[in-house]
Amino acid sequence: MCVLPAALVAEIDIAFHEDTQRWDLSNAVLEARFELSASGVFRAAGMRNRVSGQSWESAASSSPVSLRTNSFTFDDASTYRLLRQWQEQNDRGGRRLSILLEQTGGAGEVLLEFDLHENLPVLRYGARYRNTTGKEVQVLEAEPVHWEFSAGGQTFRQLRVEQWLPTLGANPGAFDRVLSNLDPTGRVSTTAGGANTRYCTWTALYDDTRRGLAVGWEFDGRMNLDIRHWAADDRLRLESRIPELNHPVAPGDEFQVPRAFLVLFHGGPDDAGYATQRFVEAALARPVPSADKFPYVVWDSWAYGEDIDEEKLRRNAAAAALMGAELFVVDMGWARSIGDWRPDPVKFPAGLRGISDYVHSLGMKFGVHFAWPHAAPESPVLRDNPDWAASTPDLFHRAPSLCLAHGPVREWIVAEALRIIDDYGVDWILQDGQNMVKQCRKTTHTHHPLDSNYANAVDGLDWIVDRIQTLRPAVEWENCENGGSMMTYQMVRNYVTSIVNDASGARAARTTVYGATYPFPARYSDRYMPEETMDSYTTRSYLFGGPWILMNRLADMQRTDLEYLSQEIQRFKQIRAAVRDGKILHLTNPPGENRIDAMAAYDPAADSIIAVVTRDGAAAATYPLRIGEFDAERSYTVTFADDSRVLTMTGAQLARTGVTVRLPSQKMAEVVYITPIPGLGGAN
Numbered sequence: 148m149c150v151l152p153a154a155l156v157a158e159i160d161i162a163f164h165e166d167t168q169r170w171d172l173s174n175a176v177l178e179a180r181f182e183l184s185a186s187g188v189f190r191a192a193g194m195r196n197r198v199s200g201q202s203w204e205s206a207a208s209s210s211p212v213s214l215r216t217n218s219f220t221f222d223d224a225s226t227y228r229l230l231r232q233w234q235e236q237n238d239r240g241g242r243r244l245s246i247l248l249e250q251t252g253g254a255g256e257v258l259l260e261f262d263l264h265e266n267l268p269v270l271r272y273g274a275r276y277r278n279t280t281g282k283e284v285q286v287l288e289a290e291p292v293h294w295e296f297s298a299g300g301q302t303f304r305q306l307r308v309e310q311w312l313p314t315l316g317a318n319p320g321a322f323d324r325v326l327s328n329l330d331p332t333g334r335v336s337t338t339a340g341g342a343n344t345r346y347c348t349w350t351a352l353y354d355d356t357r358r359g360l361a362v363g364w365e366f367d368g369r370m371n372l373d374i375r376h377w378a379a380d381d382r383l384r385l386e387s388r389i390p391e392l393n394h395p396v397a398p399g400d401e402f403q404v405p406r407a408f409l410v411l412f413h414g415g416p417d418d419a420g421y422a423t424q425r426f427v428e429a430a431l432a433r434p435v436p437s438a439d440k441f442p443y444v445v446w447d448s449w450a451y452g453e454d455i456d457e458e459k460l461r462r463n464a465a466a467a468a469l470m471g472a473e474l475f476v477v478d479m480g481w482a483r484s485i486g487d488w489r490p491d492p493v494k495f496p497a498g499l500r501g502i503s504d505y506v507h508s509l510g511m512k513f514g515v516h517f518a519w520p521h522a523a524p525e526s527p528v529l530r531d532n533p534d535w536a537a538s539t540p541d542l543f544h545r546a547p548s549l550c551l552a553h554g555p556v557r558e559w560i561v562a563e564a565l566r567i568i569d570d571y572g573v574d575w576i577l578q579d580g581q582n583m584v585k586q587c588r589k590t591t592h593t594h595h596p597l598d599s600n601y602a603n604a605v606d607g608l609d610w611i612v613d614r615i616q617t618l619r620p621a622v623e624w625e626n627c628e629n630g631g632s633m634m635t636y637q638m639v640r641n642y643v644t645s646i647v648n649d650a651s652g653a654r655a656a657r658t659t660v661y662g663a664t665y666p667f668p669a670r671y672s673d674r675y676m677p678e679e680t681m682d683s684y685t686t687r688s689y690l691f692g693g694p695w696i697l698m699n700r701l702a703d704m705q706r707t708d709l710e711y712l713s714q715e716i717q718r719f720k721q722i723r724a725a726v727r728d729g730k731i732l733h734l735t736n737p738p739g740e741n742r743i744d745a746m747a748a749y750d751p752a753a754d755s756i757i758a759v760v761t762r763d764g765a766a767a768a769t770y771p772l773r774i775g776e777f778d779a780e781r782s783y784t785v786t787f788a789d790d791s792r793v794l795t796m797t798g799a800q801l802a803r804t805g806v807t808v809r810l811p812s813q814k815m816a817e818v819v820y821i822t823p824i825p826g827l828g829g830a831n
C-alpha cells in the first residue's frame with residue numbers, strides 16, 4: 148500500500164498515511180482524522196470546521212465502532228488489523244472512504260464507511276459487522292452514535308424537536324422546540340427517536356463561542372441517544388442504544404449498524420438547521436420530484452371522511468384543477484376495508500380507474516391513501532392468514548398491524564402495491580398507519596422473536612418500500628404516520644414529503660412547520676387545510692412549508708372564498724422554491740394564541756428574503772421585522788402582499804430597527820418580500 152493520490156473529486160481530499168496508519172479527510176469546510184494505533188486500537192482523533200476554525204477534539208480513546216454480539220464486545224479498547232482501505236465516489240456525488248478491519252481475536256470483520264460531500268461541514272458514517280467466526284452469532288447491542296469529545300471548557304445548550312404525538316398522553320408534542328442546558332455534572336440527556344417516540348432523530352449542541360455539533364441518525368426504529376457532559380474532566384460523551392436488539396447473523400453474513408452523521412455548524416439553532424438541511428438534500432433525501440412545481444398544491448378527499456364516491460370526487464377534481472392543484476389524492480375510504488385494497492363496489496361501481504383517468508385528463512397527478520401495514524379483522528388477507536398479525540396490534544382505525552418483518556407478509560404487500568399502482572394509475576402513495584415499525588414477538592415468523600424493532604424497521608418497512616420503489620420508480624411517496632411521528636433521516640430517503648399534523652387547523656399548521664423546519668428541509672412539512680372560509684390568516688398559515696394540501700369541500704365553497712384561495716395559491720407557487728431551498732429563520736417564539744409569529748426563508752445566493760408574519764389575536768397592530776442576514780451597506784427594496792408601500796432600506800436598518808409590518812386586523816397575516824437593489828451600495 149502507498150499514499151493514495153488526491154481524490155478524484157478535487158475539493159474532497161482523503162489521504163492515508165501508511166507509516167502512521169492515519170487517515171485525514173477534508174473538504175473546503177471540514178476536517179476529520181482517524182487512526183489505527185500501533186497497538187491496533189481504531190480511534191477518532193478529532194474534527195474541525197475549517198471556516199470557523201473551531202475544533203472538536205476526540206477523547207484519548209474514542210472509537211466510532213461499538214457493537215456487542217453474544218460472543219464478543221467491540222468497544223473503545225478492541226484491537227484490529229487493517230485488511231484493506233479504499234475510496235470511491237458515493238452514490239450521491241460525494242466521496243466515501245472504506246476501512247476494512249479484522250478483529251485480532253477472530254471475532255469478525257468491521258467495515259467502516261465515511262462519506263464527505265463538497266462544501267458541507269458534515270461527516271456521514273456507518274459500520275458493518277461481518278461474521279467470520281464460522282458459527283451463527285447474535286448482535287445484541289449496536290451504537291449508531293458513539294463519540295467522546297473534549298468539551299473545550301464550555302457548557303452547552305441543547306436543541307431537540309418533538310414529533311407529532313397527540314396520542315402520547317401527558318405533554319403531547321406538536322413539533323415543540325425543546326431548548327435546554329446540558330447539565331455539566333454528567334446527568335444524562337436522552338433523546339428517544341424513531342417511529343412512535345417523542346423526538347425527531349436529531350439534536351444540536353452549541354456553546355457560548357457558537358461552536359456547534361448536530362447529530363442525526365438514519366433509522367426508523369426506536370433508538371435512544373444519551374448525551375452527558377462532565378465539566379470537571381471536560382468530557383462530552385454521545386452514546387446510543389437500539390432497544391430489543393437480537394439480530395442473528397449467519398456465518399459470512401453482515402449486520403449494518405444504522406448510519407448517522409455529525410454536523411459541525413457555527414452559530415445557533417437556525418444555523419444548525421440550515422447546515423443539516425443542505426446535507427439532507429445533497430446526500431440523503433429522495434430527490435425533489437420537480438424543480439419548479441414542488442412542493443405541489445394538492446387536494447385530498449378527507450374533508451368528506453370515508454363518505455366519498457365517484458360523483459363527489461369528479462366535482463372536486465374539476466374544482467381543484469381550476470384552482471391550480473397539481474395532485475389529487477383519494478384519502479381513506481375508497482377500499483372495501485383496510486387490508487382489502489379493492490375499490491368499494493357501492494362507492495365506485497366502475498372501479499377507481501375512471502376517476503384516475505379523469506384526474507389525469509385534467510392535468511393532475513393521481514394519489515391514493517394506502518395504509519398497507521394494517522388489515523381489518525374482516526379483510527380476506529387476515530381471515531386467510533390470521534398468523535400474519537403482529538403480536539402488538541397498534542390499531543389503526545380498528546385494524547391491527549401486520550408484521551412487516553415476516554417474509555410472506557412482505558411479499559403480499561409488495562404484490563398488492565404493484566397491482567394498485569398499475570390497475571388504478573397511481574402516481575402518489577399517501578402511506579399511513581399507526582406506529583410504522585411494528586412490535587412482534589411471535590415465534591412463528593421469519594424474524595427473531597426478540598428482534599422486532601430492528602427487523603421491522605430495516606427488514607420490514609424499509610425493505611418493502613425499497614422493493615416497491617425499485618419496481619415502480621416513478622411513484623412518489625408521502626409519509627404519514629398518523630400525523631407525523633416517524634420523523635427520521637431514513638424517512639427522508641424513502642419519501643418526498645411528510646405530513647406534520649393531522650388536519651388540525653391554521654395555528655397547528657404554523658406551529659408544526661416552525662418545529663419541523665429545524666431538523667428537516669421545509670418540503671418535509673406538508674399541511675392539510677380543512678378550512679372553507681378564506682382570509683389572510685387562514686391561507687397564509689399554510690403558505691410556508693411543503694405541499695399545501697387542501698382538505699376541504701372545494702366544490703361547495705363560496706365563489707369569493709375560491710377567488711381568494713386561487714390568488715393565494717398563485718402566491719404559494721411563486722415562493723415555494725425559495726422557501727424549499729432557503730435558510731429557514733425562526734424570527735419569533737413558536738406560534739401561539741394572542742401572539743405575533745414570523746418565519747422567513749433567506750436565499751444566500753440572491754441575498755433575498757420571503758417572510759410570513761402572522762397576528763394571531765395579539766394586541767399589537769405592527770411588528771418590527773428584523774433580519775440580520777443582510778449586507779449592512781447594501782440597499783434593499785421591501786414590498787408586501789397586502790400593504791401597498793414600497794420601501795428602500797439598508798441592510799443595517801433592516802438588522803437594527805427592522806421594517807414595520809402593519810397588521811391592522813387581530814387575525815391576519817402579511818407576506819414580506821425583501822430583495823437587493825442591483826448596483827446600489829454594499830460590497831456585493
Ligand SMILES: [Zn+2]
Nearest residue numbers: 550587589592
Ligand atoms: Zn412478527
